[in-house]
Amino acid sequence: MRERIERSLPFILVVVVLLISNALLSDTKKKEEPILHECGDYRYRLKEDGTAMITAYLNDEKWPFIPAELDGHAVTGIGDRAFSGNFITDVKIPNSITYTEGNPFAGGENSPGVIIAPDHPTLEIVDDVLFNKVEKTLVAYMRRGESGYQIPEGIKSIGNSAFIENAALTSVRIPDGVTSIGSYAFADCPSLSEINIPDSVASIGRGAFVSCESLTGLIIPESVTSIDSRAFFNCTSLTSMTIPDRVVEIKYETFALCGSLAEVVLPDSLTAIGEMAFSGCDSLTDIVIPDSVTSIGKNTFSHCTGFTSVVIPEGVTAIGDEAFSNCSNLTSVTLPKTLTSIGSDAFKGCPEMLAFTVPRDSWAETWCAENGGSYTYSKE
Secondary structure (H helix, E strand, O other), rough: OOHHHHHHHHHHHHHHHHHHHHHHHHHHHHHOOOOOEEEOEEEEEOOOOOOEEEEEEEOOOOOOOOOEEOOOOEEEEEEEOOOOOOOEEEEEOOOOEEEEOOOOOOOOOOOOEEOOOOOOEHHHHHHHEEOOOOOOOEEOOOOOOOOEOOOOOOOOOOOOOOOOOOHHHHHHHHOOOOOOOOOOOOOOOOOOOOOOOOOOOOEEOOOOOOOOOOOOOOOOOOOOOEEEOOHHHOOOOOEEOOOOOOOOOOOOOOOOOOOOEEEEEEEOOOOEOOOOOOOOOOOOOOOOOOOOOOOEEEOOOOOOOOOOOOOOOOOEEEEOOOOOEEEEEOOOEEOOOOOOEEEOOOOOHHHHOOOEEEEEOOHHHHHHHHOOOOOEEEOO
């Protein structure tokens, strides 16, 4: 029993850290939120052009009526999750609505029947999938209960939250020509195990594949230049990942809690590895950090219990707070001559016998001497 508890402690600590950091992010987000207004059955905010964007439906009627105006402001848009909930059965979107922000119908187990006139200037429904036909964006996938989907040819982007929280979805085929995968596009699709990313994709949005727990492998093409924060957070079955050569930063929590991730190939283009990027990846036994990297963020490799040795390359100037904390099997670390900063508790929770290899007369040597670390000199 005691052994099981001790094995669970690193995971528990990671979860606590994540909860705290996410709470801080939520507080920051609240400060930046625009002013919201209420009128009748709706909550809305004003867009820059003075028209209204519906952000929430406040009634429990099953057939909501979308008005042409709210408080004298023309209604032209519907926001992400505005109609989330299981109680809605049908929604008619009038021609005055020309813009959607994310997936208005995300968050419910049963998707409503969406009615759009054939002459709608912007939106269309094809086989229970909502598209912006002007921007060629897949807005909302509403085919609950079906396991596979082929995105039509001609689509240029997958919108924010487009497939979010679909428990039945197991496979998606993305056609050539799609250039971006939006934030949280496939988040919380626990059965999704098969998906391709074509060579045309340039960006993968924040949290795009969060908690896709059945995803074991994914090839990211060389066309991708940006992978946003939390893109693969908690993909617990993901075993390997090669980051394309044009990506310059691994961002916040990109691979955090990917407990099965055993192999990661980082490109020579990389300059920074962000906060908690690989935190809790306890199947990682080794990682080659390229010489191009100049900084390693806070908690970047915390709780990577598979690490036994780490080489920090020449060029790295800063290692963040708790960067390698609770790497309970880490016994050796090589530090570079370029290093000028090591954050607090960077190696907290590592074995007492942790040994450093440092250049003679370097800042790293001074740090080891002042912090009581055991060290030897690197070969000149």
